[in-house]
Amino acid sequence: MTHKKSEEQLFAILQLLTEKNDFVSGEYIGELFGLTRAAIWKDIEKLRGLGYEITSQTRLGYRLDSSLHAFHRDVILKNLQTKQLGQNTIFFDKTDSTNDQLKLHARKGAEEGTLAVAELMTKGKGRRGRSWFANRGDGIWLSLLLRPQIPPQDASMLTLLSAIALSSAIEETTGLVTDIKWPNDILYEGKKLCGILTEMDCEMEQINFIVLGIGINVNTKTSDFPEELQETATSLSVILDKKIPRTPLLQNFLMEFEQLYLEFLRKKKGLQPFLERYNARCTTLGKDISVLGNGEAPFFAKAISITEKGELTVKREDTGEETVVFAGEVSIRRN
Ligand code: BTN
Numbered sequence: 001m002t003h004k005k006s007e008e009q010l011f012a013i014l015q016l017l018t019e020k021n022d023f024v025s026g027e028y029i030g031e032l033f034g035l036t037r038a039a040i041w042k043d044i045e046k047l048r049g050l051g052y053e054i055t056s057q058t059r060l061g062y063r064l065d066s067s068l069h070a071f072h073r074d075v076i077l078k079n080l081q082t083k084q085l086g087q088n089t090i091f092f093d094k095t096d097s098t099n100d101q102l103k104l105h106a107r108k109g110a111e112e113g114t115l116a117v118a119e120l121m122t123k124g125k126g127r128r129g130r131s132w133f134a135n136r137g138d139g140i141w142l143s144l145l146l147r148p149q150i151p152p153q154d155a156s157m158l159t160l161l162s163a164i165a166l167s168s169a170i171e172e173t174t175g176l177v178t179d180i181k182w183p184n185d186i187l188y189e190g191k192k193l194c195g196i197l198t199e200m201d202c203e204m205e206q207i208n209f210i211v212l213g214i215g216i217n218v219n220t221k222t223s224d225f226p227e228e229l230q231e232t233a234t235s236l237s238v239i240l241d242k243k244i245p246r247t248p249l250l251q252n253f254l255m256e257f258e259q260l261y262l263e264f265l266r267k268k269k270g271l272q273p274f275l276e277r278y279n280a281r282c283t284t285l286g287k288d289i290s291v292l293g294n295g296e297a298p299f300f301a302k303a304i305s306i307t308e309k310g311e312l313t314v315k316r317e318d319t320g321e322e323t324v325v326f327a328g329e330v331s332i333r334r335n
Pocket of ligand 1 (some may be wrong): 096097098099100121123124125126127128130132134141142143158194195196197213214215216280
């Protein structure tokens with residue numbers, strides 16, 4: 001059976017269990033889909049692996065108890081209230097990097113708003129050539145395709161916009177208030193919860209496409225992170241001490257981001273309409289920081305404000321001058 005066929009069958013069984021809302025006998029499922037007992041069992045196990053809680057009882061059959069933790073294309077698309085973002089979703093059980101996969105689709109003409117999501121990434125990419133830890137089932141590893149008609153130099157603003165959407169969606173879904181570290185890390189008590197990697201394909205004056213890649217550590221246990229990350233990374237379930245369903249969080253993020261993105265394109269005022277929301281969450285402001293990779297040697301400074309283009313204004317410690325940091329990375333030295 002082809003992958004597509006077996007997937008269709010899996011979700012047909014799921015639909016049946018959802019509709020019946022009670023025990024459905026194996027015999028009935030078997031007759032309906034022409035399946036052996038063993039094949040049904042295999043599909044039920046697959047559904048359990050996707051987060052569906054299914055009880056099995058001798059003689060009675062199978063009953064769907066909860067689909068709260070289900071994470072799959074069909075569940076993501078169900079009740080997704082966006083106009084465009086995510087309406088075309090590509091779901092990978094396993095892939096190298098959702099950013100790389102989506103770039104391939106983008107080059108073949110995939111439409112704006114196409115979403116790539118993976119359960120597991122084997123070569124997750126982080127910023128500055130680093131790798132991103134993306135183990136099975138514990139996170140939201142997503143890439144979103146955008147084709148905005150804005151100058152390429154304005155593209156980095158979208159990253160800041162997505163950080164606002166991400167922290168709002170986390171608060172809306174779980175009640176947790178998170179911090180933004182300029183430009184786009186989401187932290188909680190100084191530990192990294194989400195990372196954003198924006199990649200762009202452009203000409204001198206025109207953007208062909210942008211791939212916005214976002215990793216959210218949702219249910220990762222501290223001991224599951226590689227040793228070097230255990231002190232610096234965290235997840236929603238570690239913070240809140242419970243398992244967090246991924247689908248509503250992903251849907252809320254898409255909703256939030258779509259609203260901000262459309263407003264950004266419509267108003268054409270850069271980040272100005274959004275700075276109040278960004279600043280309220282940005283914990284870099286007012287801090288003593290070190291600046292790395294701004295196209296010059298690292299230096300110490302105090303973070304002052306965010307400009308309408310999303311750059312960070314800082315006061316250098318060595319010269320006392322105010323200067324603008326447009327790229328690179330900052331680390332907070334002390335409060
Ligand atoms: C960072 O270094 O902070 C950015 C991490 C970005 C990770 C996400 S997960 C989904 C998408 N696909 C990737 O390969 N990377 C991004």
